[in-house]
Amino acid sequence: MTLVDELTWLPGWVPVDPEVQREVIGRVVADERWLLDSAYGAWLDLVLPRAQLVVGLDYPRWLSFGRLVRRTASGAITREPRCNGNIETWRAMLRRDSILVWHFRSFGRKRARMRAWAGSPDGPPVLLFRRPRDLDAWLATLAPAD
Incomplete structure (x- = not known):
């Protein structure tokens, strides 16, 4: 499972640049198997088309x-x-x-x-x-x- 906070926050609670987040999440969901613990609105368009199931x-x-x-x-x-x-x-x-x-x-x-x-x-x-x-x-x- 990919912990989204690890990919979206830098030390000091500095947010990762949104474009960098999109690139990183795009690479995660390009894999055949993946699991995310969240899906921020800024990159849902990358996640939802590749998701097989959403657990809310x-x-x-x-x-x-x-x-x-x-x-x-x-x-x-x-x-x-x-x-x-x-x-x-x-x-x-x-x-x-x-x-x-x-x-x-x-x-x-x-x-x-x-x-x-x-x-x-x-x-x-x-x-x-x-x-x-x-x-x-x-x-x-x-x-x-x-």
Whole structure:
């Protein structure tokens, strides 16, 4: 699996140039087998035509936000590096451009996009999971990877 944050953030939480992101993601999805943990809107046009399946976590906002707060606060406490050595900080959590604010700004748009994909006959099949236990049950039915 390719961790998208590793490809989109440089040390110091500096974003990778969007054109470089497109080039890198284009190379990833050109392979015969790949798995991404996210698909940013800036390069969905590269990913969706090559995807065989989209798995969407359509969890309630409170659950999604709660997990994000716990993960971000835990990182600020432990200072465990995230992607490319970046660490979470309390100061960053409170900024106007924090990941928590980003969640509020993007949640509705991303939810609508997932649901539109699921309702469309065009594009790859979409599985939407509204509860973690449903995702866990589906994952338990899959064969182990080679």
